[in-house]
Amino acid sequence: MKKFSKAQEEMMGFVLIVVIIAIFILIFVAFMISRPEKQAVESFEAESFVQSLLQYTTDCRDNLEFLSIESLINKCQKKEKCLDERDTCNVLEKNIKEIISKSWDIQNSPIKGYSLAILSNKQELLKVQEGNSTSNSIGAVQSFVRSGIPTEINFEVFYYRRDD
């Protein structure tokens, strides 16, 4: 009887130590999970940029109005031309390249590169890429449907040692 009770005590002690260690591991994991806050903050900036980009009014017009980037994407999907016979896809690419290069400076900043891809019906319509890709990035995804065509914009900015 005495032997049995001692064995029980030993087992209880072991279980207690395992529980304490498990609690500490849980606390550690909880801290690890709560870390990517900064990523979310900076992605908000990328999301705002994509929203503003889509609303930008280009110099390409149809019979009614000057087209926004969003409308231009739709015209490019349908292989339509501007009123002055310019190709809408060329105008779209030129505008997007210029806007991104002015908005995200990769020369004198921690930004090392960026990439923007427009997917139409999951097929790549346009891709603009500059600089280098790194594992440290922020990004935004914007989806919309226009004239029944689902479109997705994936924008990613790559930073060099953002945590410094």
Add this chain to the structure above:
Amino acid sequence: MKKAQLKIQQMAFMLIAITLLFALAGMFVLVFMFSGLKESATALNERNALLLVSRLANSPEFSCGESFGMLKLNCVDEDKAIILKQNSNDYKNFWGVAGIEIQKIYPENNIECNLGNYPNCGLITIYSEKNKGVSSSNFISLCRKTSSENGIYDKCEIAKLIVFPRSEQ
């Protein structure tokens, strides 16, 4: 050594071992907590600053509302901004910030706007106090009504709304 003494010694060793375990684990948690504290504070400040910029851009004094088609987020009415600049003294304490600027990003233009050169300019300083701190900014659409040979149309450009929070905030 008596059996009782052996038991006491065993207990003492066990207590020391458990205390050491707690101390080490506690130190580990504290070091981890404090290493992330500065980063969390910075992230929180950045988030608050970005939220402040977003709140300003979507406030009735700046926002496009439904003037340019459907309701747009992060869209600032350029005509409202230039009029606000003229009446900035009335609004200095309204937003509780040290300065508000709108800088056109594309097309790039650094000429300060006034009623004489508007809209052929690129920087609208709504107001600016002398002691401005570190600014925070976010991308916005800067829209206005303009005209061509075919009539009036909506023109939206890409700009940054730059806000200088007051240091006591």
